[in-house]
Amino acid sequence: MTTTDHVHDLGMPAADPISAAIAAGGDKQTELKAKDLKTDQEVRWCPGCGDYVILNAVQSFLPSLGIAREDMVIVSGIGCSSRFPYYMNTYGMHSIHGRAPAIATGLAAARPDLSVWVVTGDGDALSIGGNHLIHTLRRNVNLTILLFNNRIYGLTKGQYSPTSEVGKVTKSTPMGSLDHPFNPVSLALGADATFVGRAMDSDRKGLTEVLRQAAEHEGTALVEIYQNCNIFNDGAFDLLKDPATAAQWTIPLVHGEPLVFGPDGASCVVRDEYGGLRVAETNQVDPAEVVVHDAHRTDPSYAFALSRLSSQDLRYTAMGVFRAVQKPTYDRMMAEQLDDARAQQPADLDALLAGSDTWVVEA
Amino acid sequence: MTSTTPSTATAAGNGHGPAELAPSAPGGLVKSVVELDRVVIRLAGDSGDGMQLTGNRFTSETASFGNDLSTLPNFPAEIRAPTGTLPGVSSFQLHFADHDIMTPGDAPDVLVAMNPAALKANISDLPGGGLLIADSDEFTPRNLAKVGYTENPLEDGSLEGWQVVSVPLTSLTLDALADSGLGKKEAERSKNMFTLGLLSWMYHRPTEGTVRFLERQFRRKPEIAAANITAFRAGFNYGETTEAFAVSYEVKPAPMAPGRYRNISGNQALAFGLVAAGQRSGLPVFLGAYPITPASDILHELSKHKAFGVRTFQAEDEIAGIGAALGAAFGGALGVTTTSGPGISLKSETIGLAVMTELPLVVVDVQRGGPSTGLPTKTEQSDLLQAMFGRNGEAPLPVIAPRSPGDCFDAALEAARIALTYRTPVVLLSDGYLANGAEPWAIPDVDSLPDLRVDFATEPNGEDGTFLPYLRDPETLARAWAVPGTAGLQHRIGGLEKADKTGNISYDPANHDLMTRTRQAKIDGIAADIPATEVEDPDGDARVAVVGWGSTYGPIGAACRRIRRSGRSIAQIHLRHVNPMPADLGDVLRRYDRVVCPEMNMGQLALLLRAKYLVDVESHTQVRGLPFRAAELAAVLQGVIDSTTPTAAAVAAAPGGAR
Numbered sequence A: 001m002t003t004t005d006h007v008h009d010l011g012m013p014a015a016d017p018i019s020a021a022i023a024a025g026g027d028k029q030t031e032l033k034a035k036d037l038k039t040d041q042e043v044r045w046c047p048g049c050g051d052y053v054i055l056n057a058v059q060s061f062l063p064s065l066g067i068a069r070e071d072m073v074i075v076s077g078i079g080c081s082s083r084f085p086y087y088m089n090t091y092g093m094h095s096i097h098g099r100a101p102a103i104a105t106g107l108a109a110a111r112p113d114l115s116v117w118v119v120t121g122d123g124d125a126l127s128i129g130g131n132h133l134i135h136t137l138r139r140n141v142n143l144t145i146l147l148f149n150n151r152i153y154g155l156t157k158g159q160y161s162p163t164s165e166v167g168k169v170t171k172s173t174p175m176g177s178l179d180h181p182f183n184p185v186s187l188a189l190g191a192d193a194t195f196v197g198r199a200m201d202s203d204r205k206g207l208t209e210v211l212r213q214a215a216e217h218e219g220t221a222l223v224e225i226y227q228n229c230n231i232f233n234d235g236a237f238d239l240l241k242d243p244a245t246a247a248q249w250t251i252p253l254v255h256g257e258p259l260v261f262g263p264d265g266a267s268c269v270v271r272d273e274y275g276g277l278r279v280a281e282t283n284q285v286d287p288a289e290v291v292v293h294d295a296h297r298t299d300p301s302y303a304f305a306l307s308r309l310s311s312q313d314l315r316y317t318a319m320g321v322f323r324a325v326q327k328p329t330y331d332r333m334m335a336e337q338l339d340d341a342r343a344q345q346p347a348d349l350d351a352l353l354a355g356s357d358t359w360v361v362e363a
Numbered sequence B: 001m002t003s004t005t006p007s008t009a010t011a012a013g014n015g016h017g018p019a020e021l022a023p024s025a026p027g028g029l030v031k032s033v034v035e036l037d038r039v040v041i042r043l044a045g046d047s048g049d050g051m052q053l054t055g056n057r058f059t060s061e062t063a064s065f066g067n068d069l070s071t072l073p074n075f076p077a078e079i080r081a082p083t084g085t086l087p088g089v090s091s092f093q094l095h096f097a098d099h100d101i102m103t104p105g106d107a108p109d110v111l112v113a114m115n116p117a118a119l120k121a122n123i124s125d126l127p128g129g130g131l132l133i134a135d136s137d138e139f140t141p142r143n144l145a146k147v148g149y150t151e152n153p154l155e156d157g158s159l160e161g162w163q164v165v166s167v168p169l170t171s172l173t174l175d176a177l178a179d180s181g182l183g184k185k186e187a188e189r190s191k192n193m194f195t196l197g198l199l200s201w202m203y204h205r206p207t208e209g210t211v212r213f214l215e216r217q218f219r220r221k222p223e224i225a226a227a228n229i230t231a232f233r234a235g236f237n238y239g240e241t242t243e244a245f246a247v248s249y250e251v252k253p254a255p256m257a258p259g260r261y262r263n264i265s266g267n268q269a270l271a272f273g274l275v276a277a278g279q280r281s282g283l284p285v286f287l288g289a290y291p292i293t294p295a296s297d298i299l300h301e302l303s304k305h306k307a308f309g310v311r312t313f314q315a316e317d318e319i320a321g322i323g324a325a326l327g328a329a330f331g332g333a334l335g336v337t338t339t340s341g342p343g344i345s346l347k348s349e350t351i352g353l354a355v356m357t358e359l360p361l362v363v364v365d366v367q368r369g370g371p372s373t374g375l376p377t378k379t380e381q382s383d384l385l386q387a388m389f390g391r392n393g394e395a396p397l398p399v400i401a402p403r404s405p406g407d408c409f410d411a412a413l414e415a416a417r418i419a420l421t422y423r424t425p426v427v428l429l430s431d432g433y434l435a436n437g438a439e440p441w442a443i444p445d446v447d448s449l450p451d452l453r454v455d456f457a458t459e460p461n462g463e464d465g466t467f468l469p470y471l472r473d474p475e476t477l478a479r480a481w482a483v484p485g486t487a488g489l490q491h492r493i494g495g496l497e498k499a500d501k502t503g504n505i506s507y508d509p510a511n512h513d514l515m516t517r518t519r520q521a522k523i524d525g526i527a528a529d530i531p532a533t534e535v536e537d538p539d540g541d542a543r544v545a546v547v548g549w550g551s552t553y554g555p556i557g558a559a560c561r562r563i564r565r566s567g568r569s570i571a572q573i574h575l576r577h578v579n580p581m582p583a584d585l586g587d588v589l590r591r592y593d594r595v596v597c598p599e600m601n602m603g604q605l606a607l608l609l610r611a612k613y614l615v616d617v618e619s620h621t622q623v624r625g626l627p628f629r630a631a632e633l634a635a636v637l638q639g640v641i642d643s644t645t646p647t648a649a650a651v652a653a654a655p656g657g658a659r
């Protein structure tokens, strides 16, 4: 094994062993193809699982970012989706149930030069890891979180999840589940996330577009991806996938475009009397009343209202980018504080250890 | 330890003592100066009276004067319990001497009680004849009633067994600040500085440091700085002029090894050790922490040192704190997390992940009384077994323990060295006593600190040009550490069992057996990389050994000195490396007829030693939230020595002996 060179005679460590190691590792390859991101590991999701299409979409899309694969790190928690890093030829860590956002925060804050991704699921991110998720979002650390929402616990074989609809009959709830689900987009906006998007596993084009914007966003980006678990919750998103119903219940979000949707644009979104939003029939309202989507609004309440249009059975589900606003990122501000501190007083270990009150005992 | 105490010296001041050195004559009063070899002072007051600050200032003055010293702050968990009540009493004990001392002292020679609650809570610790200084202004009917005194103990004769000096500290302070323009409430707050001034006079402490400190501390409120300095000087002058104190005391500087010294607390030393580890490894330090008593001061200290590339992340909880540290370690940083009490329980799962991913991580546990929330501000050593075994699965890791406040510096460097060399989480077990206690510390020469440089992988290490993240260094068994950003070395790690060398997921039975044994062997192998057992047995003929770890070093050492002064022999062994232990420890312990292990827990190290070495270790335990008293410990050890007959020893030593 070749290792970083030591300048032993100087007796002091290299100024920056991390940069030195990376430099010694050789040139980075930023022109990638999808196959460059595949690993030799056998993909072990159930045949037909929505995770496959998401993996393919991610592998096809990432090369377009022009980021070297060695500069990408994927951190996951526990669950079916969290096997994701093993199938990506990048750096990766398959960590602990719910903790991926925390681990990724440390990595992204310590190494702002990396492109850090979190892959998580509805149980991982919203149940056991709910605390880390909201705090990561409010801090605005520069990382991209892909939340695969299949509205069920897959890996533990089919218990209801924090996004399952009320009354869900599962192995752990034979008489129906009692708790109300989270809407992950609403939750993220409540935590003042600077970027929130939603996409469908099977919609390659829509998914790629949301991923592209998320990846370009500086700060924490949360992308909820509706993912079919064909074993334990098959067809959970059929209402939004079936050509017979999809157009009627999906509200596509395009920044700068009026929120008109449904077959022949029959439906639209207008403001309601309480300051929120509601769905109306397009021919019943003045065209000027139709809301034009603005993902850049600083106040998250508009995006929040958009997320509240959908019911738990997924009618009127907005898809696309809800919010994309600029705020300073945590990792950058942390690095700036370090620079400011150095500018004020350069590091001097001797001076630090001595402090201001010393005395000398003579020999 | 026998010595002249201020109480007897006060008697001397009354005209009976032999130790008068030189009269001083300020203001026409003839005052004597008495030389003492050591003094233990305890300052006690309400949490709002600033006793910790006063104690720390007196400590700094004492340190800069050159005495050896040791301190024991003792304060309630509540930030501000109801004023004047027993739960609100905060105290600070300082032991200083003209010779090398090891503990903050078993019992005070002087007690300063700022109110009736402080008196009630502490008087039973003051030996008969000891000096009590009380703020008589605070002994009002209302304050007395709050703690159940029906009569004023300063006046009813109940304190006859002690030397009582009642001083109206509050009104003297107010008088001194009459022209300061401060309101009564505000001016009263300076009574701790008046008291400090009085004590500084009594013990000939240098005062410039405190004046400088007050100017610095209140630089944005110059009127407060001025008031405190005025009160401080007034206290000093009061000592010089009042007839209440006829004597002042001198405790000569202690002979210390030549060098430059400062005063340092355990938490500060530990934080400095981590900064130094970052400098000596060249790696950025990343601390992920959640505030918790008594570990928070490490977070506070490290957050001041951003210029050294130290990143501090105050996380949303204990789990995120260690998670972020581990994430940073994956990125090549020196990851650190700090906690105490229940916090270490919350970190267990992530420590397990660090064991599995074989990443370096320093986990600092400043132990406090448990279980559960327990005694947040009191000390204990009860997390040892949790550090050793508190994870699911076979998850061995090294455990390091500092022995004194200053030693926290070296222990932190050692923890970092082992973590970086062996790519493993290391638990550093400090405790509340070390964290807040202080002592003089010889400032080390930076160039003499250990070289902690690491070897990051930069090239594929597999035969076919692949990178094998779990290929090991044959000597240390440490796996290759490649940081993200290094071309061609992309790899995935995680909590699932790793296949040998490749690090791929593996459920193979033989591989799991191999990896479990390899992880254990890696930790066990550290024993070859640490010093042999150090035995302190100046007489060389001890039949009884006392073995300890962590902060009990001082009290055990002081007890051993007493034993030796009584003409008996005893061997002291103190472990810095609690896991793995020094390779020769079993053989060393077996040399003694009896082995005693005092611990501030229910016998956790004793359990390990008995299990590991089949030595009949006798456990002596105490869980009072306070350090051992040297006298009590000496009595216990003496009992063991005196009941160990040479015959028994001979029998034990004989082949086939009856053990």
Ligand code: SF4
Pocket (backbone or CB within 6 Å): A044, A045, A046, A048, A049, A050, A051, A080, A081, A150, A154, A155, A228, A229, A230, A231, A232
């Ligand atoms: S259980 Fe469901 S989510 Fe998990 S791999 Fe199978 S199909 Fe996919």
